[in-house]
Amino acid sequence: MNAPGFAAAPRRLEQLPFSHSFAALPPAFYTRLQPKPLPAPYLVCASPAAAALIGLDPAEFATEEFVATFAGNRILSASQPLAAVYSGHQFGVWAGQLGDGRAILLGEVAADAPGGALEVQLKGAGLTPYSRMGDGRAVLRSSIREYLCSEAMAALGIPTSRALCVVGSDELIMRETPETSAVATRLAPSFIRFGSFEHWYYQGKTAELKILADHVIDRFYPELRADANPYQALLAAVTRSTAHLVAQWQAVGFMHGVLNTDNMSILGITIDYGPFGFMEAFDAGHICNHSDSQGRYAYASQPNIGHWNCYALGQALLPLIGEVDDVHAALAGYATAYQEKIDELLHAKLGLQASMEDDVGLFEAMFKLMQDNHVDFTLFFRRLGELQRENPGADAPLRDLFIDRAGFDAWAGQYRLRLGRENRSDAARRAAMHAVNPKYILRNYLAQIAIDKAQDKDFSEIARLQKVLERPFDDQPEFETYAALPPDWASQLEVSCSS
Structure with a gap:
């Protein structure tokens, strides 16, 4: 919230x-x-x-x-x-x-x-x-x-x-x-969670299921009350907000870690922070939860899991919605809502104002290059905002994130051509990109440093880190070290469901 x-x-x-x-x-x-x-x-x-x-x-x-x-x-x-x-x-x-x-x-x-x-x-x-x-x-x-x-x-x-x-x-x-x-x-x-509805469905208690659904509609979705089938409309609204939420997670490299249906909000907000993580060295298959031995909740799987969880909610609401086809109709909006939102976010992250036919190919090539080079997710997008369209010689801070420099040069050439199809100055694009690509995220190692000090009753690092994270998009020269690549020891950190 x-x-x-x-x-x-x-x-x-x-x-x-x-x-x-x-x-x-x-x-x-x-x-x-x-x-x-x-x-x-x-x-x-x-x-x-x-x-x-x-x-x-x-x-x-x-x-x-x-x-x-x-x-x-x-x-x-x-x-x-x-x-x-x-x-x-x-x-x-x-x-x-x-x-x-x-x-x-x-x-x-x-x-x-x-x-x-x-x-x-x-x-x-x-x-x-x-x-x-x-x-x-x-x-x-x-x-x-x-x-x-x-x-x-x-x-x-x-x-x-x-x-x-x-x-x-x-x-x-x-x-x-x-x-x-x-x-x-x-x-x-x-x-209230998806699992709140599943509880009554699997007990066969339709009266309680209806009480809960009516409570949620009347309190949080009152505009749906006039719909011909308000319970179908509720499912459609939650499906849409869930798709948008997951797209926002993907766009900043956030991994929830435990996307069980009991951890999914009926309001489409992030709840129940456990073994979460923000992507560092990019790996679409990254699993942030050490307890997730099968990789069910890996980064690349989050969009599909969000959809799966909406299906579980749809199953729970079936007695109120009435027809299976109506449940499927409500759920059908997930893929479109997710794709539209992630497309919007990726265009903004790359400083692109219009959507053009070959943009998907540019995005796919970018993520493949990031994957092959295990490029730091946050630093890549932040430094991309500094790219100058007419001056490849200034690319060094961004280019140095890649082992395959020639591969980066080839992609950057395509990106520059794409930028050339829009009439936007480097300064305007930089400002727009820095407003959506954070410089500061809660890296696991930063949290661990704060935790270690807190266990010795020193809470100053929590306050300092919170102050930095309150302005994630701003350049904060006094806190430059909080935006650096993580130290080598950070790769040994593990988070799990134990809390």
Whole structure:
């Protein structure tokens, strides 16, 4: 969720105007419960930009009440904590009932967002009836990664949940090794997932399925209510927004890592940051999640997986839509929506104003060259903006990214010819390209440096990195090292589903 800030006078915590539309659903949709207190909590980081979305005064960050509230140790009088039930397909296999195994929803706060409010959710707040074999906690490592990436994605203009803060504790919990625990506070218009609908479909409970669909339509897609088949229209809208979201991921080299149906938002926003990664040395088959042994969620597979997940949602909505053909008609828009969006984004990334017949060939040749040379994804597009149409001699910073210099020269020649078919100055094209090709992304090694320091109670690097990532498209000379090629040791980093 990357809506503009909510225009309201800054509020104190106790003044947050909570509402509870999800809690107004029947009790079968959730379990009311209290968070489990976090021992001796301390503030790790907090986002003024996220606080502004709900009109919260950042001065509250410094109070004991803020830390206690978002550790789950203190319950605001207006909140109604609950954990939601859902199900889902995990790595393509039906996993049955899942649910908020460590997330607790406090309620919704008025905001400039779809539905007019943002849900406030604690992640890592303790056991729930849906925890299965888990302990209900999150570790500091993964909480910092989610915090940084949520805010970085918003700055990139990609629809996403937001992160208000992370509260840590010296309490140890076991993953592969003992790690300290944390609670991350997330904001989103809704955390309803594809798997929320699958839950009721696979139980054969059409009445509950309809209640949920009506809730989503009335709150987030009210314009669909007048449609002849509002449930088909809902599927079509979600299919389209999902296709657009995946195209935006591909355009910045973002890999989600765990595109299970229970991690797919009904609003087409990025949620549930786990073993994510941003592409560095380009490899279309790159797998960012060490737990994904079959490569189901590799970079190049994300568009097809997005489509597969929409089919799973379509199956779940079939009892409401009525006819299989109507489900297929709604899903048919995915390929077109994705292709149109990625085409638009690639033209912008290459500084091309018009779409011409042979552009696809230019794009395909570019990605093949990047693949063959394992060129850094972000640096390539950023430096491409510096290319001068009439001066190949100035190509060195870009050309040096390639082992096959002759191959680059040949492609650059074709690119220059294509640029020559449009009347645009180098300066204008550079400005346009730099506005869409980030200089700064959340590289895994940058996150790891911040995590390592945080584990020693030094949170300065989180704040510094967040400051850099808030302006991903700007030249920030004082932070030039954050835009450099990753060090050799970065290639040894692994991220997995363990968090």
